[in-house]
Amino acid sequence: MNKPTHISLAHGNGGRYMRELIDTLFAKHLANPDLNTENDSVILNLQQKNIAFTTDGFTVDPLEFPGGTIGSLAIHGTVNDLAVAGATPKYLSLNAFIEEGLSFEKLERIVIDMANAAKKAGVSIVTGDTKVVPKGEGAGVFFATTGIGYLHPGVNLGMSKIQVGDKILVSGTIGDHGTAVMLAREQFGLSGDLLSDSAAVFPLTQSILELEGLHFMRDATRGGLASVANEIARATKMEVYLNETEIPVNDQVQSLCEILGYDPYYLACEGRVVAVIRNDQADEVLKRWQAIENGENARIIGEIKQGSAAVILATELGGERYLEELEDDPLPRIC
């Protein structure tokens, strides 16, 4: 019998086809000493009891885009949530909801991209589950990844630590992921050579963790920089004041936003850290970040001020405008 070329419902039934799908595709590429495909649970002997735990779902359309696929995105999204909490990402679980009719070839490219991202991020996928949904009740594949990371000793980050006078930094250009995915959608009839910023941010977070003035970190994903800023303003009831001239935006992102009427501050990133740090240590963060990969374009972009719980953008033209909380979604299925 020939090996099937496309996913069928039988690949989700708990029997032979499912076992073969797991063995010949997922386990083959994601192999590591802790991965256990024989039992439904894996036994882990953790090195410490203080952990960070997080989960993320991925529905990006298209599944492959310049700079990544839904496979690498599913690694980066979850390891980044651990990293900004001050943890070292260690173990991941993987759920795949695969649509009947997806080609094995495409699924394999995605799983290989996932395996490479996991390896580079230093995490192991140790347990997983696959479900197959009938054609028309999915969109190729959705992933969910859940991660365990070892919390850095002494780390104590949170919105409640943020103080008036703190500086706000971003580790690189914003909106690259949202724009790259948008360009990959044929509906826009546009093209470009912009790559998604999708990447693991652990080297960036690790480089500044021991600075005692570090108060808060967050990766800007869905809803972009503006959404992180609004979350800070809402939680702290302070003003988040951002300088447009300092916020790094790629020329292509800027141009595309002008053509389509989007605001780059709301576009998703998948490899950018926003950090809030005591005023006197902001330059040190900048120096450390600019010296490492994906931190070259880091900038101090604003500060925390006394005032109303709002996000104010000082514009290039010398005015000020509110960056409101996002309501309508300019770009669904971006991550």
Add this chain to the structure above:
Amino acid sequence: MNKPTHISLAHGNGGRYMRELIDTLFAKHLANPDLNTENDSVILNLQQKNIAFTTDGFTVDPLEFPGGTIGSLAIHGTVNDLAVAGATPKYLSLNAFIEEGLSFEKLERIVIDMANAAKKAGVSIVTGDTKVVPKGEGAGVFFATTGIGYLHPGVNLGMSKIQVGDKILVSGTIGDHGTAVMLAREQFGLSGDLLSDSAAVFPLTQSILELEGLHFMRDATRGGLASVANEIARATKMEVYLNETEIPVNDQVQSLCEILGYDPYYLACEGRVVAVIRNDQADEVLKRWQAIENGENARIIGEIKQGSAAVILATELGGERYLEELEDDPLPRIC
């Protein structure tokens, strides 16, 4: 502005609607001291370093069925994987992939059912993520849950411990879940009062964990009892010998299988444990299980024999037949 009655794409955008969906529905019903909806990661101070870790995805159709919903199923599926590994389920993460157009009312019923199941199972949902997919690219809602459980000290279970002469037990009637879901599908034009067996099995597994002759446990889910038996046969290269007359099957399940030509051994359960134990302790398991809820119909259903790696069923009529590994899926979207 009126509260929306149905899910829209804006509920997945990272902005105000998503926050309201999480606050007024998920966090409201799933509230517990460890749940953290402000940060993307939750910090856990585990009581021990030896843990079981598992994940499961849920795509059941219909979302509500006699005896449960996809919400309670998403709790039971994952806590049961931890329980049969010899662990006490503690923490869960939750992913929801919600289809645009799902009614809030239905989603709320499902989340309340999930909250009740979590409470009864003694687990806390501590972190989560929601994504919204466009109408026609989902099926109401898919869930993925990932669990952490504390491994019982000294527990050492696995297929490699299974020996010739071991007895095989099942904790209750088989195929109830598969049949109840099937009856809930209008396409069959059938009805009945059968309930799914969906339940947390931890009380059953905990009751026998300290028996040193206990070699292996597994919850029979997708692919049913026959699939667990085939996994044992394949891994151990021994014969799994089952007695049809001892396997508990509800009358309604039996009748429906006869009408539709299904084999009950392949139908999904969601609250049944299969245990393999040293011959001399099988009666003790039976006694303990029959004394507790959901164990009343427990039976010793077979044994491990020297022989080929196959599953043999001794039939009621005195013959023998192979229970082959499942190939075609009789019932997709059952869990």
